[in-house]
Amino acid sequence: MNLSIAYFKIREILLHPLSLVLIFFIPLGLTLIVGHLVEKGQKQLEIPIAIIDEDHSDFSRLLVERISGQAKIHLYQVSGEKAERMLLRNDVDSVFVIKKGFQKRLLTGEREQSIEVWISPFSMAEGIVREVIASETARLTSDVKAADWVVKVYKSLDIQMDSSKTWNAAYDYTDSQWEPEPLMTIQYDQLYLEESGAGKSGFGDSPYLRLWTFFTMLGCFLTSDWIVREKGVLFFRIQSTYHGLVSYLIQNTVALFLFHLFQTLLTFYIFVKTNIIQMRPELLLLMFVYLFVCLSFSIWSASFINQIGSYYIVSFLFVIIIGILGGSFFPVQEFSSTLLKLSVIFPQNLLLSSNQMNIQTPLFISGAIVLWILAIRRLWIKR
Amino acid sequence: MQLFEIAIVDDDQTLETKYVIGQLLDNSHLSKVTKVTIVDHAKARTLMEKNKVVATIVIPEGFSRDVKKGLNTPVEVIGNGDRPLQAQLVRHLMESAAKLTTAAQSGINTIDHFLAEENVPDDVRHAEFKKSLLSFSLHILGRGTIFEMKEKKNLFQQDILQYYVLSFYLLLIMIWSFGFLVLLRERINGPLRNRLNSRGITEWKEKFAGFAAAVVSVSLISYLLSLPITWLFGSSAINYGNLLSIVRIVLTFSAFFMMLAVFVSNDQLFLLFGIGLIMIGAVAGGHVIPVVYFPDWLERIGMFTINSWALRSVFDPADMQSIKMLGLITISCLVITAVYLKTGYRRCKR
Amino acid sequence: MDTCDSEVVDKAMIQIENVSKFYGKKPSLQGVTLKIEKGEVFGVLGPNGAGKSTLLSILSAISMPASGRVEINGLDLKKQAKLVREQIGYVPQDIALWEHLTVKDNLIFWSKFSKRRVSKEELFELCRTVRLQGKWNEKVSSLSGGMKRKLNIAAALIHNPDILLMDEPTVGIDIQSKLEINQYIRDLARNGKTIVYSTHDMSEILYLCNRIGVLKSGVLQFSGTIAEAREMVKRKGFLPNSDEELIYLLLQDDSLEKPLPYF
Ligand SMILES: Nc1ncnc2c1ncn2[C@@H]1O[C@H](COP(=O)(O)OP(=O)(O)OP(=O)(O)O)[C@@H](O)[C@H]1O
Ligand SMILES: [Mg+2]
Numbered sequence: 004m005n006l007s008i009a010y011f012k013i014r015e016i017l018l019h020p021l022s023l024v025l026i027f028f029i030p031l032g033l034t035l036i037v038g039h040l041v042e043k044g045q046k047q048l049e050i051p052i053a054i055i056d057e058d059h060s061d062f063s064r065l066l067v068e069r070i071s072g073q074a075k076i077h078l079y080q081v082s083g084e085k086a087e088r089m090l091l092r093n094d095v096d097s098v099f100v101i102k103k104g105f106q107k108r109l110l111t112g113e114r115e116q117s118i119e120v121w122i123s124p125f126s127m128a129e130g131i132v133r134e135v136i137a138s139e140t141a142r143l144t145s146d147v148k149a150a151d152w153v154v155k156v157y158k159s160l161d162i163q164m165d166s167s168k169t170w171n172a173a174y175d176y177t178d179s180q181w182e183p184e185p186l187m188t189i190q191y192d193q194l195y196l197e198e199s200g201a202g203k204s205g206f207g208d209s210p211y212l213r214l215w216t217f218f219t220m221l222g223c224f225l226t227s228d229w230i231v232r233e234k235g236v237l238f239f240r241i242q243s244t245y246h247g248l249v250s251y252l253i254q255n256t257v258a259l260f261l262f263h264l265f266q267t268l269l270t271f272y273i274f275v276k277t278n279i280i281q282m283r284p285e286l287l288l289l290m291f292v293y294l295f296v297c298l299s300f301s302i303w304s305a306s307f308i309n310q311i312g313s314y315y316i317v318s319f320l321f322v323i324i325i326g327i328l329g330g331s332f333f334p335v336q337e338f339s340s341t342l343l344k345l346s347v348i349f350p351q352n353l354l355l356s357s358n359q360m361n362i363q364t365p366l367f368i369s370g371a372i373v374l375w376i377l378a379i380r381r382l383w384i385k386r
Numbered sequence: 387m388q389l390f391e392i393a394i395v396d397d398d399q400t401l402e403t404k405y406v407i408g409q410l411l412d413n414s415h416l417s418k419v420t421k422v423t424i425v426d427h428a429k430a431r432t433l434m435e436k437n438k439v440v441a442t443i444v445i446p447e448g449f450s451r452d453v454k455k456g457l458n459t460p461v462e463v464i465g466n467g468d469r470p471l472q473a474q475l476v477r478h479l480m481e482s483a484a485k486l487t488t489a490a491q492s493g494i495n496t497i498d499h500f501l502a503e504e505n506v507p508d509d510v511r512h513a514e515f516k517k518s519l520l521s522f523s524l525h526i527l528g529r530g531t532i533f534e535m536k537e538k539k540n541l542f543q544q545d546i547l548q549y550y551v552l553s554f555y556l557l558l559i560m561i562w563s564f565g566f567l568v569l570l571r572e573r574i575n576g577p578l579r580n581r582l583n584s585r586g587i588t589e590w591k592e593k594f595a596g597f598a599a600a601v602v603s604v605s606l607i608s609y610l611l612s613l614p615i616t617w618l619f620g621s622s623a624i625n626y627g628n629l630l631s632i633v634r635i636v637l638t639f640s641a642f643f644m645m646l647a648v649f650v651s652n653d654q655l656f657l658l659f660g661i662g663l664i665m666i667g668a669v670a671g672g673h674v675i676p677v678v679y680f681p682d683w684l685e686r687i688g689m690f691t692i693n694s695w696a697l698r699s700v701f702d703p704a705d706m707q708s709i710k711m712l713g714l715i716t717i718s719c720l721v722i723t724a725v726y727l728k729t730g731y732r733r734c735k736r
Numbered sequence: 737m738d739t740c741d742s743e744v745v746d747k748a749m750i751q752i753e754n755v756s757k758f759y760g761k762k763p764s765l766q767g768v769t770l771k772i773e774k775g776e777v778f779g780v781l782g783p784n785g786a787g788k789s790t791l792l793s794i795l796s797a798i799s800m801p802a803s804g805r806v807e808i809n810g811l812d813l814k815k816q817a818k819l820v821r822e823q824i825g826y827v828p829q830d831i832a833l834w835e836h837l838t839v840k841d842n843l844i845f846w847s848k849f850s851k852r853r854v855s856k857e858e859l860f861e862l863c864r865t866v867r868l869q870g871k872w873n874e875k876v877s878s879l880s881g882g883m884k885r886k887l888n889i890a891a892a893l894i895h896n897p898d899i900l901l902m903d904e905p906t907v908g909i910d911i912q913s914k915l916e917i918n919q920y921i922r923d924l925a926r927n928g929k930t931i932v933y934s935t936h937d938m939s940e941i942l943y944l945c946n947r948i949g950v951l952k953s954g955v956l957q958f959s960g961t962i963a964e965a966r967e968m969v970k971r972k973g974f975l976p977n978s979d980e981e982l983i984y985l986l987l988q989d990d991s992l993e994k995p996l997p998y999f
Contacts, residue, residue: 047681116534137529138485149493180492187484190460240832243796244849245822312572316565
């Protein structure tokens with residue numbers, strides 16, 4: 004086959020800054036920019052809560068101090084009235100009130116209902132915050148409980164002591180076990196399993212690869228618009244030439260595919276260099292497959308639509324909806340088992356799920372080829 | 387959220403670790419959504435591979451011995467990368483669990499230590515140890531009792547589902563306002579514009595007519611869509627106050643996109659900008675996660691999106707600040723467009 | 737080649753037998769039979785919607801006839817479409833060019849569609865013949881309507897085809913250039929090219945065409961030389977004073993009992 008049409012198209016894209024922007028900046032640039040923002044935002048996402056200290060004791064101050072040291076919580080220390088207003092305006096997730104007599108109650112072992120929690124129908128994360136506060140309070144109550152226990156046992160065993168000194172010693176000893184590190188900590192790892200069982204790999208739950216699937220699909224749709232634009236007289240005339248329309252369609256798509264392929268390679272390289280993903284050739288291969296599916300799909304859609312504006316709108320909505328349902332933005336599959344089952348039909352699943360190299364891949368490839376052929380037939384037969 | 391499973395591998399197999407596990411099982415917040423199974427390594431592995439569990443918790447051998455000695459021993463929590471959100475939740479809850487265990491264990495250790503210091507006989511020490519283990523475990527289990535829950539409500543507040551429904555609704559309005567202008571751009575091509583021009587319809591008039599058409603049609607579509615939402619969620623979801631604010635929002639979005647349409651003459655670029663702005667609006671404006679959960683810098687970016695003001699005005703139609711803000715944006719977009727068209731008219735005509 | 741030619745000397749360059757074409761149920765061509773010889777300029781005439789463009793698109797292998805046979809230079813159009821396409825140059829009625837590319841790039845791009853390799857010098861030469869050499873590096877979108885028409889014609893000449901199918905190519909082109917293009921086309925015919933030319937322009941018909949065909953509602957009413965046309969009109973009882981009037985009478989709506997007077 005004579006490839007000079009493809010060559011010409013490649014040259015044309017290279018000389019046309021806007022097409023370069025569409026092919027490279029949309030998927031790669033926007034992925035990096037938006038991904039960076041999202042990642043940074045995600046890491047720093049904090050639960051806003053308000054806390055009201057009515058007790059003003061050592062214990063309550065200690066509790067507030069320790070909670071405010073938590074990374075994921077943004078603490079507002081305010082008065083009661085203001086806290087309620089903030090809660091009702093959804094400025095805070097929930098409000099915690101350390102009631103008067105908090106310290107006294109803890110010291111006497113009557114901790115019940117010593118903290119009041121105000122929630123609104125909007126509260127999303129109050130469960131997690133409650134656990135955090137409960138565990139910090141448990142530190143205080145355990146210290147007290149252990150000290151009480153020691154004094155009590157000493158007494159029952161008739162051991163001589165200065166009971167307040169012993170109490171303080173036991174209290175301090177208990178609390179000292181939190182330093183420099185608590186007795187128990189967790190070490191968190193995220194595991195990506197493959198069928199090969201090779202162990203840890205994958206892309207982290209960083210948003211980059213997810214966003215890349217969205218922007219690449221968008222880029223494919225935007226760069227397939229020539230079909231809609233040239234569908235009229237140009238395709239008509241091309242049919243009267245020696246190489247003809249099919250050759251033109253194939254070569255143009257090949258040229259576009261090459262550019263997107265290059266974009267994918269570049270993305271892969273940058274992702275590997277920045278440790279977003281690990282160097283896995285099969286992932287690169289899957290990215291290529293994904294690209295091929297997107298391109299076939301966009302060409303197929305373009306073969307249906309005759310108005311360029313409608314094409315843009317339809318493809319935009321389509322890409323967004325497929326993006327949301329396919330998990331390009333966040334792992335929707337976790338929210339419902341229906342979506343989890345459905346996820347196999349979305350091409351994003353090729354990259355975003357860990358059971359990657361399975362039956363789906365050949366299915367997607369053959370589906371893409373079928374779409375391709377259908378598109379060419381549509382454009383060809385219309386005359 | 388669907389029920390999710392957690393696998394625990396207990397390599398330690400002691401009384402204390404049983405308590406730790408028991409405490410996990412009893413977490414009221416967790417037990418509503420989770421199911422915990424105790425398995426061996428191989429089973430845990432297959433469960434993870436089959437994507438059946440969200441996380442595996444491995445309690446290492448010698449865990450309780452080390453903890454008793456006052457040594458830190460990390461417990462391994464392995465999240466399932468395929469379900470990052472749920473895995474993160476397990477992680478947070480395990481972090482709290484680790485603190486609770488530390489609290490209990492430090493108390494138990496103290497008692498044992500103080501008895502050992504006074505050379506208390508072994509049998510007494512052991513009896514006290516068992517007693518304290520039980521007592522502190524119960525103490526930790528009862529941690530929820532420190533809270534007294536109170537629910538506060540106001541008139542305009544919706545629950546979280548309504549938030550997302552309304553927020554998605556708003557996003558649709560934004561996309562429509564944009565889409566309408568995209569379609570309009572295509573309908574009016576070069577020759578048609580010249581003909582319109584010849585009939586005294588300048589680009590200025592044409593753009594503003596398009597704007598008016600966009601406002602009317604998008605408002606109408608939005609109104610129609612509001613009916614099923616109101617029906618589903620009761621009249622509080624979208625009431626008349628909201629409808630008025632929706633028209634205001636449509637005005638703002640349409641004016642904004644019209645300004646963009648006037649400035650950007652290339653179709654693809656217009657589309658690119660529009661999509662970019664819609665995405666920024668969706669993320670920074672709080673459609674995905676409410677703005678209050680953002681870190682400060684992102685919240686500040688959010689302030690600059692129309693979406694954040696629009697969301698505020700949908701949820702609280704009486705909020706004067708958002709009304710003023712939307713009005714200000716609308717008017718400035720219209721003025722900028724008008725000025726640009728008036729001064730740039732000669733250039734367009736070429 | 738020469739021996740071959742002499743062998744098929746009475747074999748026409750374009751042979752159309754009983755060709756019909758439908759859009760939906762409506763026929764746009766009905767049983768058209770026609771022979772066009774090598775070196776001939778054949779004018780296709782007819783009122784709007786008569787089927788001229790349809791005929792030319794069939795000849796250029798863009799759309800296939802519903803029934804009938806078309807042979808071009810001895811090749812069957814249906815079976816050997818690809819070979820036929822290399823021999824034809826088609827000028828569509830609408831301008832078919834890449835608006836965002838320059839004149840040069842458009843010509844280069846169109847040259848990629850033919851089997852023959854064409855050098856840039858040849859393309860520039862072609863550009864000169866349609867008097868667009870000054871616009872060589874300008875975008876098509878910035879050309880005037882007539883200039884686009886010229887380029888539209890040039891694109892069909894790139895691969896030096898034996899047969900030119902031109903569908904109202906000179907609409908909107910200035911008189912001077914039109915004359916030059918007509919001269920050029922006539923020279924091409926003299927050099928052995930076969931040209932099928934659809935037009936509404938009297939002077940072009942008279943200047944260019946050796947033979948003409950008149951289509952009305954998809955039916956070929958007449959085909960032959962101007963002289964033969966005069967004969968036919970005479971037989972109908974009219975006596976045209978000039979060639980213009982002759983053509984005018986030829987295209988006259990048959991349903992009218994008495995033709996409207998010419999001038
Ligand atoms: N794509 C199409 N779909 C349906 N009908 C068509 C189509 N193209 C042409 N026709 C019909 O076929 C008939 C012949 O059309 P054609 O374009 O061949 O006319 P023409 O002789 O070239 O007219 P003109 O002088 O205006 O160019 C017309 O009645 C037209 O309405
Ligand atoms: Mg025609």
